[in-house]
Amino acid sequence: MKASRERPAATPARPDVQEVITRRIADAIADRRLPPGTKLTEERLAAIFGVSRARVRGALATLSQRGIVTLRPNRGAFVATPSVTEAREVFEARRVVERGLVPRLCRNGAGLPPAAAARLRAHLDKEAAAEAAGDRKAMIRLSGEFHLLLADLAGNATLGTFLDGLVRRSSLVIAAYESRPTPGCSADEHRHIVDALAAGDGAAAERLMDDHLHAIEDRLTLEDRAADAIDLRAVFDAA
Numbered sequence: 001m002k003a004s005r006e007r008p009a010a011t012p013a014r015p016d017v018q019e020v021i022t023r024r025i026a027d028a029i030a031d032r033r034l035p036p037g038t039k040l041t042e043e044r045l046a047a048i049f050g051v052s053r054a055r056v057r058g059a060l061a062t063l064s065q066r067g068i069v070t071l072r073p074n075r076g077a078f079v080a081t082p083s084v085t086e087a088r089e090v091f092e093a094r095r096v097v098e099r100g101l102v103p104r105l106c107r108n109g110a111g112l113p114p115a116a117a118a119r120l121r122a123h124l125d126k127e128a129a130a131e132a133a134g135d136r137k138a139m140i141r142l143s144g145e146f147h148l149l150l151a152d153l154a155g156n157a158t159l160g161t162f163l164d165g166l167v168r169r170s171s172l173v174i175a176a177y178e179s180r181p182t183p184g185c186s187a188d189e190h191r192h193i194v195d196a197l198a199a200g201d202g203a204a205a206e207r208l209m210d211d212h213l214h215a216i217e218d219r220l221t222l223e224d225r226a227a228d229a230i231d232l233r234a235v236f237d238a239a
């Protein structure tokens with residue numbers, strides 16, 4: 001049974017198109033081409049992607065469910081600006097999830113399988129190359145991918161999907177609260193984590209992962225921004 005929602009005749013149902021738009025907007029947010037607070041105008045996005053506004057609306061609704069877009073009644077869609085509380089929660093959730101991946105990767109002290117170690121080392125080389133070239137956009141993308149690669153190698157797709165959402169939200173948090181432009185992750189710290197995983201030293205890998213995620217959080221200025229922090233009711237009630 002079809003829902004009775006109206007669909008413009010010119011736009012046949014092509015769910016993959018909406019997925020593509022969703023991913024393109026999500027990627028632009030992840031690599032910070034669209035910073036927190038950016039207005040996402042349906043009409044303009046529809047024109048840019050050559051699709052109906054309904055498709056764009058669907059994509060924005062999906063992104064809103066993932067916590068990276070905020071829908072405001074009568075005002076439209078905006079790239080989400082995470083609150084300080086949400087920012088801390090996202091990093092706390094990442095520490096729980098990513099420490100949890102370590103035992104699977106360390107395999108009871110046997111360490112990473114050689115193919116997994118090779119993939120991680122190849123990734124570290126790409127991070128180092130991006131850092132050497134000063135390619136900030138690549139550094140941001142590769143930083144996030146490192147963590148998702150660990151989830152992938154740990155072989156738990158459910159945790160991988162969950163972590164993908166958390167990594168995207170932490171990218172927004174970094175964009176909203178970085179005190180100076182940083183890629184978020186330090187390639188050196190990633191290398192130390194891989195060394196511990198390769199050696200099968202789970203305790204060290206968990207500690208290094210925990211330290212790494214704390215270090216990213218510590219590089220941020222997690223204070224409510226002045227303009228957002230002003231409580232209008234308090235302002236007018238006091239008058």
Ligand SMILES: [Zn+2]
Binds near residue numbers: 143186190
């Ligand atoms: Zn990292």
